[in-house]
Amino acid sequence: DVCSSDLVNLKELGASLPRLKEVLALGQRHRFLHWELEFADLFEDRGGFDLILGNPPWIKIEWNEGDVLSDSEPLFVLRKFSGPELKKAREETLAKYPNLAAIYMMEYVELTGSQNYLNARQNYPLLIGAKSNTFRCFITQAFGHLVRDGVFAFIHDDGLFTDPNGQALRREMYRRLRFWFQFGNDLPVFPALSGRGNTWFEISICGPRQESPSFQAICDVLHPRTIDESFRHDGLGLVEGRKTLSNEWNLNGHKSRLLTIDDRALSLFAQVLGSDREDAAEDAPLLSIYSQELVSALECLAGQTHKIGSLTSEHVSGTSLWNEFNAVEDNTICARPEFPSDPIHLILSGSHYSVACSMLKCARRICTEKSQFDVIDLTEITDDYLPRSKYVPSCDIAQYRTRIPSVTWGTTAITDHYRFVSRAMLNATSERTLAGAIIPKGVGHLHTSFSLAFRSIESLLDFSSLAISIPCDFQMKAMRVPFANTAVFSRLPMLDPLSAVRTRLHCRTLALNCITTHFSELWSDAWSESFRRERWSKQDPRLRQSFFSSLNPNWSRSFALRSDFVRRQALVEIDVLASMALGLTLEELRTVYRIQFPLLRQSDQETWYDQRGRIVFTSSRNLLNVGLSRSEWEGIKPMTSGVVARKIQDDTLPGGPHERVIEYVAPFDHCDREADYVLAWKFFEENGE
Numbered sequence: 177d178v179c180s181s182d183l184v185n186l187k188e189l190g191a192s193l194p195r196l197k198e199v200l201a202l203g204q205r206h207r208f209l210h211w212e213l214e215f216a217d218l219f220e221d222r223g224g225f226d227l228i229l230g231n232p233p234w235i236k237i238e239w240n241e242g243d244v245l246s247d248s249e250p251l252f253v254l255r256k257f258s259g260p261e262l263k264k265a266r267e268e269t270l271a272k273y274p275n276l277a278a279i280y281m282m283e284y285v286e287l288t289g290s291q292n293y294l295n296a297r298q299n300y301p302l303l304i305g306a307k308s309n310t311f312r313c314f315i316t317q318a319f320g321h322l323v324r325d326g327v328f329a330f331i332h333d334d335g336l337f338t339d340p341n342g343q344a345l346r347r348e349m350y351r352r353l354r355f356w357f358q359f360g361n362d363l364p365v366f367p368a369l370s371g372r373g374n375t376w377f378e379i380s381i382c383g384p385r386q387e388s389p390s391f392q393a394i395c396d397v398l399h400p401r402t403i404d405e406s407f408r409h410d411g412l413g414l415v416e417g418r419k420t421l422s423n424e425w426n427l428n429g430h431k432s433r434l435l436t437i438d439d440r441a442l443s444l445f446a447q448v449l450g451s452d453r454e455d456a457a458e459d460a461p462l463l464s465i466y467s468q469e470l471v472s473a474l475e476c477l478a479g480q481t482h483k484i485g486s487l488t489s490e491h492v493s494g495t496s497l498w499n500e501f502n503a504v505e506d507n508t509i510c511a512r513p514e515f516p517s518d519p520i521h522l523i524l525s526g527s528h529y530s531v532a533c534s535m536l537k538c539a540r541r542i543c544t545e546k547s548q549f550d551v552i553d554l555t556e557i558t559d560d561y562l563p564r565s566k567y568v569p570s571c572d573i574a575q576y577r578t579r580i581p582s583v584t585w586g587t588t589a590i591t592d593h594y595r596f597v598s599r600a601m602l603n604a605t606s607e608r609t610l611a612g613a614i615i616p617k618g619v620g621h622l623h624t625s626f627s628l629a630f631r632s633i634e635s636l637l638d639f640s641s642l643a644i645s646i647p648c649d650f651q652m653k654a655m656r657v658p659f660a661n662t663a664v665f666s667r668l669p670m671l672d673p674l675s676a677v678r679t680r681l682h683c684r685t686l687a688l689n690c691i692t693t694h695f696s697e698l699w700s701d702a703w704s705e706s707f708r709r710e711r712w713s714k715q716d717p718r719l720r721q722s723f724f725s726s727l728n729p730n731w732s733r734s735f736a737l738r739s740d741f742v743r744r745q746a747l748v749e750i751d752v753l754a755s756m757a758l759g760l761t762l763e764e765l766r767t768v769y770r771i772q773f774p775l776l777r778q779s780d781q782e783t784w785y786d787q788r789g790r791i792v793f794t795s796s797r798n799l800l801n802v803g804l805s806r807s808e809w810e811g812i813k814p815m816t817s818g819v820v821a822r823k824i825q826d827d828t829l830p831g832g833p834h835e836r837v838i839e840y841v842a843p844f845d846h847c848d849r850e851a852d853y854v855l856a857w858k859f860f861e862e863n864g865e
Contacts, residue, residue, distance in 0.1 A: 184216050211321055224323045232314035234333035234377075236307070237291050241266060244283045248273045256545075258511075259501025302348055305341040309333060312345060315380075319348070327383050334358070334376040338656050340663075343459035350389035350442070350458070352382035357403055358395045358464060360418075360605065362425060365399060389442060393435045395464045398425050405429025415467045418605075419774040423781075432467040444471075447478040449655065450485050450667040463654045464604065466771050470654075473764040477651045477669065480758060484628075484639060485666030489584035491631045494662035496600060496623040497581070497590075498523065498567075508579055509620075510570035513543045515830045516562045519618030519694055520576070520591070523567040525549075526599040526624045530798060532644045532688035532747065534597070534613040538563040538828035551802050552828045554738040556836075560693045563828065567622065580620070585631055591618055593629040594698050596640045598660050600626045602652065607775040607798060610652040610660075614640055614685075616694035626660040633701045638671035640689070641681035644747070645754035650768045669758060676864060677753045679706040683724070684746045684753075687737045696731035703729040713749055713859035714852060718742060718789040741789030748849060752856040762857045766850050780849045784809070787841040792820075804840075815842035 190197035203210060212219055242252035242262075249269045257265055270277050293299060294308050302316050311332040318328040337346060337356075357379040361369050369375040394403055396418060406429035415433065416426045435441070445463050446456035465471060484492060503509045509523055516522040527549040530536040535557070537549035543566040552563060569576040580589040598612035600623065614636065621627060630636040642648045648668055657664050671678055682702060690699045710724040718741045727735055737743045755765040770777065775797075782795040784803075791802050793809035803809070804822065812820050820840045827833035 184213070186213060211317065222323060224321045224326060226323055226326050228318050228322060228326070228328035229330075230314065230328075231331045232311040235310040237287065237294060237310070238308070239284060239287055241280070244280055245269050245276070248276050258504075258544075259499075260504045263501075263505075302345040304344065306339050306345060307335065307341070309335065312336060315349070316345070318382075319352075325384050327381070329379065329381040331377060331379050334378055336378070336380075337462040340461070342461075346461070347459040349380070349382065350391075350437075351385045351387075353380060353389070353391040353437075354383050355379070355381040356391055356393040356437070356462070357397055358393070359397045362418075362605075363398055388439055390436070390438045393437050393462070394433050395435070396466050399427045401427055402429045402433070406431060406433040415469060415771060417466065417771040417774045417777070419778060423778050430467065432469060435465055435468065435471075437462070444475060444478055448474060448651065448667065450483065461656075464656045465654060469767050470650075470771060473647070473650065473760055473768055474654060476759045476764070477647065480669040482638075482670045482672050483666065484668055484670060486670075487630075487635070491585065491635060493581075493583040493585070493590055493629045494626060494665065495581055495590050495629075496626055496661075497621050499623045500567075504570075507570050508576065509567045511543075511566055512568050512570075513539050513541055513564055513566050514568060515564045516568065519562065519616045520573060520620070521568055522562050522619045523565050523569070524597065524615065524619060524621040524625060525566055526601075526622070528563060528565070529597060529613045529615070530611045531608055532613050532685065532743075533691070534615045534619075534689065535561070535563050535691060536798075539566045540564075541827065550828050551799055553826070554691055554736070556826070556829065557692070558829075559733050561829075562692075562694070569620075583629055583631075590627075590629050591620060593617060594633070594636055594695075595627040595629045596636065596643060597621060597625050597627040598643075598665075600624050600660050602657055602660055602664075604653045604656050605775075607773070607779060607796065608649055610643060610649045612640075612643055614689040614695070614698070616692075617697070618694075626665075628662075628665060633698065634673070635670070637682045637685055637702055638673065638678070639668070641685040641750065642669055642671055642754050642757070644685065644688075644750060646751045646765065646769055646773065647754050647758055647760055650772050653772055671757055675757045677757050677860070679704055680710060680860070681750060681753050681757065683707040683710050683727075684750050687735060688743060688746050690731060691736040691738070693731065699731040699735065700729050711863070712745060713752075713856040714745060716741075716745075718785075718787070719745055739789030740791040741785045744847065745852075748852045749856050749860075752853055752860060756857075756860065762853065765857075766853055769849060769853070777849070780847065782846075784813070784844045784846045786844055788839075790838070790840060792840045792844050812840075812842070813844065815844070818842050 186200060190200050199210070202208065218225070245266065246252040249265070251265065270280065291308060294303065294313060297304055300313060300316055303312055306312065311330065315330060315332070322328060336342060336349070359365060359377050359379070361375045361377065366377065369377070394406055397403060398418070409429050409431040411431035413430070415430045416428065418426055420426050439457055442457040442460045446460035448463060449461060451460065463474070465474065498509055504511070525539065525546065527537050527546050528535065535552055538552050540548045540550060542548065577589060580591050582588060583590050583593065594617055595615055596612055597615045598610055602609050615627065628639070630639065651668065655664070655667065671681060682704065686699060686702055689695065707727050708725050711721055712719040718739065737746055751765065779794065779796040783791060784793045786792045791799065793803045793806070804812070820842070822838045822840070824836060824838060825833045826836055
């Protein structure tokens with residue numbers, strides 16, 4: 177019988193229905209689950225499920241030839257090939273294993289078919305234009321498989337609430353959501369994900385559709401315990417950030433961690449993200465806000481009237497420049513680590529630069545990984561120094577220049593302008609997410625970076641002086657965008673040309689960035705006599721108050737901030753001045769730093785300076801091999817006087833490696849950033865222009 181004991185016998189039914197038989201065969205092969213067929217009686221009697229719980233597969237439907245080829249050649253998963261290396265390895269492997277080509281094509285055809293099915297409007301209308309991921313398909317299936325008052329709860333990959341093309345699904349989810357919890361896998365909670373890096377995942381709990389969005393959220397959760405404790409907490413006491421003062425992961429809950437996401441909150445998110453659509457709040461991406469205390473700072477940033485997005489293409493141009501694979505393929509660049517003779521021969525990687533320093537690191541002679549870069553000592557470089565780079569132009573320079581894109585307001589190459597450069601991949605949990613600097617004219621970069629050129633020097637500095645600050649980086653962290661591009665930068669603020677602190681910000685930004693003669697034109701063009709009237713907000717022998725009064729319009733080596741201590745002080749003062757310019761309060765700045773920058777806070781606590789302003793010890797991951805090792809440091813830390821010498825091999829200068837001796841002068845101390853914020857704020861308030 178087709179039916180027995182109220183269950184449908186699909187095998188018998190398929191025997192009489194050829195189309196159903198084919199569906200069952202394909203389902204067996206590809207492990208499809210036809211819900212309405214498997215639970216036909218339940219859908220007939222009840223119309224669906226009362227409750228659906230699940231951890232659906234988080235599979236991005238993307239072609240990855242390494243997964244196919246690795247069955248025959250394990251190196252495809254054991255090594256990280258560059259673009260050219262991957263092409264060569266693929267050709268060699270397919271030639272070595274003749275039967276592999278058929279398997280390769282079959283896998284490609286099946287994946288393409290899956291993509292076409294999942295992207296078909298009639299199958300998943302809420303997913304049109306969004307990134308393909310199987311967990312999203314399960315969510316839309318749940319909408320149709322629940323009874324009217326049903327509830328579903330899924331653990332799923334992140335991206336659903338930040339995908340720029342996921343508006344349709346977000347709009348529907350917001351009216352169903354009751355609770356949303358965002359997890360970081362740092363502990364890890366899911367050990368299986370720990371090999372994939374700092375993976376984020378989420379829990380979404382949904383009920384019947386509501387007239388308007390209203391749900392509770394907790395962001396950046398490290399352990400489920402935090403959720404329970406936050407709901408039970410009495411609201412007393414300060415909220416700690418991701419890490420405690422003792423540098424442990426913070427698993428404690430707090431009432432302030434609970435956020436209510438409604439129309440008002442979504443309107444704020446849309447404003448931060450720069451959307452000008454009238455209905456933008458209905459599907460605005462969710463921002464990652466650690467606690468209620470940060471909302472006021474975010475509102476302040478959202479209310480800025482001067483933004484990159486207010487500039488037209490007649491005033492700003494963005495570029496990713498050289499795609500590592502394509503540019504090697506068409507003989508534009510090649511991998512040949514060497515010191516460039518002039519800026520146009522320098523092609524930056526993301527490891528070269530950091531906050532307000534375009535020459536933080538130098539590529540090694542053998543450079544195949546991003547870790548194979550060494551920190552540059554800015555006190556040792558020559559006035560015309562350029563760091564060794566992994567890639568150089570491979571065609572003649574005249575041909576190379578013709579391949580450089582032009583600015584959007586004219587015909588000049590974009591590299592003919594000073595630019596602000598940032599890493600293209602943005603990690604919200606890094607010490608700094610927006611880690612950018614101004615780069616000289618002529619310099620190129622890989623597509624792992626993104627740079628902005630401005631038609632005027634003033635606009636470049638108005639943006640750069642805020643972009644290197646903590647408030648601007650906080651906005652970038654909250655937006656949780658994975659990649660930097662023109663659209664992302666358009667949401668960030670620019671300094672108001674009428675701001676009372678404009679000169680002070682420009683002066684410090686120039687002194688941090690203009691470290692060689694390749695910036696001399698920028699220095700002269702941006703010069704203001706007001707620079708000479710500046711002073712440091714802190715009294716310390718390592719901060720010469722005469723530094724500012726000695727400045728003049730013609731760049732000199734002494735005008736660049738070179739010691740670790742003085743560069744840190746300039747960045748601290750920029751944080752304060754940027755906060756003042758943007759309308760943040762001192763307490764909001766301190767809260768943002770304490771909560772949103774746990775790695776920077778840890779680094780500050782564990783970075784010690786000698787009496788000449790040199791770092792003697794640091795735990796910063798970005799300054800590997802700077803200063804002494806921890807064991808060496810513990811041995812000299814108590815010294816109250818004297819000099820400690822350290823002999824090193826330095827290969828960051830042309831003609832190296834050179835042996836040189838670094839001296840650390842005791843006693844040693846470390847800085848309290850929050851205390852310095854208070855000091856600087858008081859100084860600038862009392863000494864306003």
